[in-house]
Amino acid sequence: MDTIVAQASAPGRAGVAVIRISGPAALTALKALAGRVPEARRATLMRLQGSAGVLDTALVLVFNEGESFTGETVVELQSHGSVAVTRAIIAELVAMEGLRLAEAGEFTRRALENDRLDLAQVEGLADLIEAETEAQRLLAQATFSGALGAKVEAWRSRLIRAAALLEAMIDFADEEVPEDTTADVLALVDALTTEFDAEALGVGAAERIREGFEVAIVGPPNAGKSTLLNRLAGRDAAITSEVAGTTRDVIEVRMDIGGLPVTLLDTAGLRETLDTVESIGVERARSRAVAADLRVILGEAPGVDLKAGDISAHPKADVGDVPGDILGLSGLTGQGIEELLTRIEAELSSRLPAQITATHARHRVALEEASAALRAARIEVEAGPERAELAAEELRTALRRIEALTGRIGVEDLLGEIFSSFCIGK
Numbered sequence: 001m002d003t004i005v006a007q008a009s010a011p012g013r014a015g016v017a018v019i020r021i022s023g024p025a026a027l028t029a030l031k032a033l034a035g036r037v038p039e040a041r042r043a044t045l046m047r048l049q050g051s052a053g054v055l056d057t058a059l060v061l062v063f064n065e066g067e068s069f070t071g072e073t074v075v076e077l078q079s080h081g082s083v084a085v086t087r088a089i090i091a092e093l094v095a096m097e098g099l100r101l102a103e104a105g106e107f108t109r110r111a112l113e114n115d116r117l118d119l120a121q122v123e124g125l126a127d128l129i130e131a132e133t134e135a136q137r138l139l140a141q142a143t144f145s146g147a148l149g150a151k152v153e154a155w156r157s158r159l160i161r162a163a164a165l166l167e168a169m170i171d172f173a174d175e176e177v178p179e180d181t182t183a184d185v186l187a188l189v190d191a192l193t194t195e196f197d198a199e200a201l202g203v204g205a206a207e208r209i210r211e212g213f214e215v216a217i218v219g220p221p222n223a224g225k226s227t228l229l230n231r232l233a234g235r236d237a238a239i240t241s242e243v244a245g246t247t248r249d250v251i252e253v254r255m256d257i258g259g260l261p262v263t264l265l266d267t268a269g270l271r272e273t274l275d276t277v278e279s280i281g282v283e284r285a286r287s288r289a290v291a292a293d294l295r296v297i298l299g300e301a302p303g304v305d306l307k308a309g310d311i312s313a314h315p316k317a318d319v320g321d322v323p324g325d326i327l328g329l330s331g332l333t334g335q336g337i338e339e340l341l342t343r344i345e346a347e348l349s350s351r352l353p354a355q356i357t358a359t360h361a362r363h364r365v366a367l368e369e370a371s372a373a374l375r376a377a378r379i380e381v382e383a384g385p386e387r388a389e390l391a392a393e394e395l396r397t398a399l400r401r402i403e404a405l406t407g408r409i410g411v412e413d414l415l416g417e418i419f420s421s422f423c424i425g426k
Contacts, residue, residue: 001023001024002098002099002100003021003022003023003024003025003026003099003100004022004102004103004106004107005020005021005029005090005093005094005100006020006090006102006106006107007019007020007090008020008076008107009081011083013082014081015080015081016078016079017079017080017086018076018078019077019079019086019089019093020074020075020077020102020107021074021075021076021077021099022068022072022073022074022075022102022107023072023098023099024072024098025096025097025098026072026074026075027062027075028096028098029075029093029096030060033048033049033055033077034047034049038060039062040062040063040064040067041061041062042061042062043060043061043078044059044061045057045058045059046059048079048089050088050089050092051092051095055079055088055089056079056085056089057080058077058078058080059077059078060076060078061075061076061078062074063075063076069107069116070107070110070111071110071111071115071116072110072114077089108122112407118146118149118406118407119406119407120143120146120148120149120405120406120407121144121146122407123143123359123360124140124141124142124144124359125140125144127140127144127210127359128141132256132261133256133260133261134259135209135261136209139206139209139210139359142355142357147357148357148359148363148405149406151199151357152403155195155402156399156402158191158192159188159398159399160399161188162185162188162189162192163392163395163396165181165184165185165188166185166381166388166391166392166395169182169388170388170389170392182381185381185391186378186382189374189378189395190378192374192398193371193375193378196367196368197371199357199363200364200368201353202355202356202357202358203356203358203359203360204364205351205353205356206358206359206360207360208293209260209261210359211261212263213260213263213294213348214262214263214265214291214294215265215292215293215294215295215296216265216285216288216294216295216296217264217265217266217267217296218285218289218296218298218301219297219298219299219300219315220298220299220300223298223299223315224298224315224330224331224332225267225298225315226251226331227331227332228266228315228331229266229331230331231331231332231334231337232255232264232331232337232341233253233264250266250284250288251265253266257341257344257345257348258345258348260345260349262348265288265289267284267288267289286304289301289304290304290305294347294348295310296310296311296313296340296344297311297312298313298329299314299315309347309350309351311344311347312327313327313336314326314327314328314329315329316329316330316332317329317335317336318330318332318333327340358405366401366402366404366405367401367405369398369401370398370401370402373394373397374395376394377391377392377394377398380394
């Protein structure tokens with residue numbers, strides 16, 4: 001296998017840059033640059049020498065095969081973060097025989113191929129790299145830590161036990177099968193079906209954390225929606241004016257609210273209008289408000305059905321009396337803003353399950369297919385011992401589906417798509 005090289009830290013000028021070398025020629029390459037190979041896993045300051053002279057002085061770390069991220073022999077060079085320095089070191093390395101630049105995600109792919117990570121952990125790592133909020137970090141960290149892989153192994157063990165009980169029914173079909181054997185199989189199938197269904201339901205929440213929630217600010221024209229958005233965003237994201245109907249399109253602002261990724265939507269004022277352009281904006285406003293995860297209603301929202309959890313507020317609370325039972329808001333003075341953010345965080349957080357393990361659409365599909373196979377297996381088991389072979393085949397189908405979660409089988413067609421989202425140095 002080729003030895004691959006890439007900058008593992010972010011490109012551009014920085015205090016320190018990390019250059020990673022992975023593969024069978026890693027130590028040979030280091031010896032050519034530094035003259036010797038230091039003790040493994042001990043950071044050593046070394047001068048790197050190229051064909052044209054000194055390249056840099058770098059901190060060098062060596063990881064033996066089986067002890068590194070990729071599972072191969074790895075050398076990491078922590079050089080000064082100058083663009084010129086990193087470019088010179090990498091150029092010197094790729095000019096050596098047997099070394100080449102890494103492709104996108106190739107280090108992580110080698111970790112998968114060498115059983116250092118399973119496929120779910122690879123997806124968790126990709127999510128961790130992309131995480132912007134605390135909720136996204138926690139979700140990605142749980143997946144990267146191997147939580148789903150551990151569950152899959154437990155499920156696999158129970159499915160194998162159920163299959164073994166069925167195989168016993170097949171082997172002794174001519175003899176009387178103890179009733180508790182059938183009961184044991186059905187108990188395992190029912191419990192696993194319930195768990196698969198619960199995990200599949202959690203994927204929707206995971207996708208909302210990863211992609212972000214949408215919160216629409218809706219109300220009649222000139223209700224202070226744009227002013228409120230600007231106050232929440234901390235900048236002039238939307239044009240504000242005393243002229244009603246200023247906002248014609250949906251304006252989006254991405255925010256971190258209590259660790260949750262939230263996109264706030266400032267929408268056109270809801271009213272009947274003869275202005276063609278404004279009417280398009282009103283229709284878009286209604287459509288986005290209906291599709292949003294949560295709505296903040298300033299005053300009233302004609303044509304938009306309120307849903308559980310939506311927040312009603314009195315707009316422009318700085319210029320009038322606010323009823324005692326409603327939240328008063330003023331984007332101009334900031335009145336009620338902290339309470340609004342607290343309510344948004346509480347409402348969105350309440351929609352998340354306490355623990356999420358399955359996090360991607362392909363996880364949901366695999367779990368739903370496994371659950372369907374188990375339901376089919378149950379029907380065959382209840383039909384009697386003569387249908388045990390069909391039930392066993394359904395169990396094997398369920399087993400294949402959950403093994404695909406961690407990349408044991410049937411995922412080759414997914415690998416290119418998954419690794420294309422990684423940067424070159426990962």
